[in-house]
Amino acid sequence: MKKEFSLEHRRYLAKKKQNAALVWALRFGILALLLGIWEAVTAFGWADPFLTSSPSRICKTIMSLYSDGTLFYHIGVTLLETLIGFAIAVVLGCAVALLLWWSETVRKVLEPYIVVLNALPKIALGPLIIIWFGTGSEAIVFMTVLVGIIVATLHMLNAFMATDGGKLLLLRSMGAGKLQILQKLVIPSSLPSFISMLKVNVGMAWIGSIMGEYIVSRAGLGYLIVYGGQVFKLDLVMSATFILCILAAGMYALVVLLEKVIVKNAES
Amino acid sequence: MKNEILRFDNVTLTYHTKRGETAATENLTFSLNEGEFVAVIGPSGCGKTTLLSLAAGLMKPSSGSVTRHGTCGYMLQKDELFPWRTIEKNIYLPLEIKRQNTPERRKSAVELAKKYGLSDFLQSYPPQLSGGMRQRAALIRTLAMEPDILLLDEPFSALDYQTRLNVCEDVSSIIRSEEKTALLITHDISEAISLADRVLVLTKRPARVAFEHTLDFGEETRPIKRREKPQFSAWFEILWKELNI
Ligand SMILES: Nc1ncnc2c1ncn2[C@@H]1O[C@H](COP(=O)(O)OP(=O)(O)OP(=O)(O)O)[C@@H](O)[C@H]1O
Ligand SMILES: [Mg+2]
Numbered sequence: 001m002k003k004e005f006s007l008e009h010r011r012y013l014a015k016k017k018q019n020a021a022l023v024w025a026l027r028f029g030i031l032a033l034l035l036g037i038w039e040a041v042t043a044f045g046w047a048d049p050f051l052t053s054s055p056s057r058i059c060k061t062i063m064s065l066y067s068d069g070t071l072f073y074h075i076g077v078t079l080l081e082t083l084i085g086f087a088i089a090v091v092l093g094c095a096v097a098l099l100l101w102w103s104e105t106v107r108k109v110l111e112p113y114i115v116v117l118n119a120l121p122k123i124a125l126g127p128l129i130i131i132w133f134g135t136g137s138e139a140i141v142f143m144t145v146l147v148g149i150i151v152a153t154l155h156m157l158n159a160f161m162a163t164d165g166g167k168l169l170l171l172r173s174m175g176a177g178k179l180q181i182l183q184k185l186v187i188p189s190s191l192p193s194f195i196s197m198l199k200v201n202v203g204m205a206w207i208g209s210i211m212g213e214y215i216v217s218r219a220g221l222g223y224l225i226v227y228g229g230q231v232f233k234l235d236l237v238m239s240a241t242f243i244l245c246i247l248a249a250g251m252y253a254l255v256v257l258l259e260k261v262i263v264k265n266a267e268s
Numbered sequence: 269m270k271n272e273i274l275r276f277d278n279v280t281l282t283y284h285t286k287r288g289e290t291a292a293t294e295n296l297t298f299s300l301n302e303g304e305f306v307a308v309i310g311p312s313g314c315g316k317t318t319l320l321s322l323a324a325g326l327m328k329p330s331s332g333s334v335t336r337h338g339t340c341g342y343m344l345q346k347d348e349l350f351p352w353r354t355i356e357k358n359i360y361l362p363l364e365i366k367r368q369n370t371p372e373r374r375k376s377a378v379e380l381a382k383k384y385g386l387s388d389f390l391q392s393y394p395p396q397l398s399g400g401m402r403q404r405a406a407l408i409r410t411l412a413m414e415p416d417i418l419l420l421d422e423p424f425s426a427l428d429y430q431t432r433l434n435v436c437e438d439v440s441s442i443i444r445s446e447e448k449t450a451l452l453i454t455h456d457i458s459e460a461i462s463l464a465d466r467v468l469v470l471t472k473r474p475a476r477v478a479f480e481h482t483l484d485f486g487e488e489t490r491p492i493k494r495r496e497k498p499q500f501s502a503w504f505e506i507l508w509k510e511l512n513i
Contacts, residue, residue: 164348166344166345166346166348167348167350169326169342169344170342170344170348171365172326173324173326173340173341173342173419174341174342174361174362174365174366174413175365175366176365180364180365184350184361184364184365185350188350188352189350189352191352
């Protein structure tokens, strides 16, 4: 459907577009500026690239990782651990939240356990995890799940419990059972919270997998960072961190995309 | 005399909380006949919503009995339309819940909606509708389950005055032309007089029926017309006094 807008409205739209373009230009501008300053201070010898690395050295490091064939191996290891951990944490977290919503008794009984698990710094479990799961990817996935699952559970439980009382009453007056209430009301009304939980958990998953790789690992970006630190190869540390930034941003962007798809589906 | 469709017999209901117990109704007795429109007025917090929950079977009385012949549809103060469903899908909600989501039932629900002026809005989402339209959609949703009794809990109180008068007019004509039995809770004395065949005045908490009046407007069921009649202000005065005893 095409519509003729008034001159004022067209001006308004043009201005909006201009604003958006400006914001993007500034974003890239800041990035370029920071990289430029970084490169310059090392090139002019004001800072020691051995300690600070530099954009050009990061590029070189990444190229050499690529040419000896280990770049995608390390990325793949970490990405897989993160994604699997993320998926398990989200699915289990939602399932536990459902169980807790379903039964008030279970909710009350388990409350102190959840509070303690939430407050516990998961890294304290490091040694246990090594002993139970060995030093392979399983241990790292487990750590990722551990970090994400409580957040997912609490986030979703909050959303389920916040279901509108009037709408609950309405459904009950129609004779709806608990399963129907769940299906028709609780789940659809929790969809926005589900998306925000995914966003939070993207961050949690990376914390979990990198933390896991710090404790035990023989491969992955976290491994590169730890190894680089130990042998004082700051270029390697910075390169791995840089790649991590890109991956985390990419994963977040995927969630945002999912959100757009869901919102669009809900509106048609 | 027509068939009795709802009967409260010495109904007492006590809420129990950690803080203590609250008697919301005590020995409440009244009945509702088929095709009747009864309004219930009472001081705020006296137990009106409790009365409707009991009538809907959402709670069991502590003592006494509630007898209902037939099904009921509940309409609340807020429209409670689900914002992620179109108006059409909202109207199908009770059919889905009652597992009667057949093409025939859907068709008759949509026809009801079209008959009462919602045809242009069926594919819209609730936030796109005005408050009055939404309340109308909520009524159609309630009617879609073809209830024998309509239970209305202050359905107009969230609307502004102008809309309120209009929606009141609509709802009255819809309920009258569908020949439904209705039990309306309201704060508003003039609303009760302009809509009902019979008015029950409740006491302060715990609620009992203090007074009961059959209104004498004859065949006149249109709220606006009733408001113009001389009896209107006489009834208003009577009920006003009884509410403030
Ligand atoms: N679930 C509950 N638990 C405990 N007390 C309750 C509960 N629901 C209502 N009450 C109490 O019972 C009394 C009657 O409540 P009810 O909601 O039936 O009154 P109402 O006449 O509908 O009030 P309003 O005019 O505000 O709509 C109030 O004092 C209220 O505090
Ligand atoms: Mg009430």
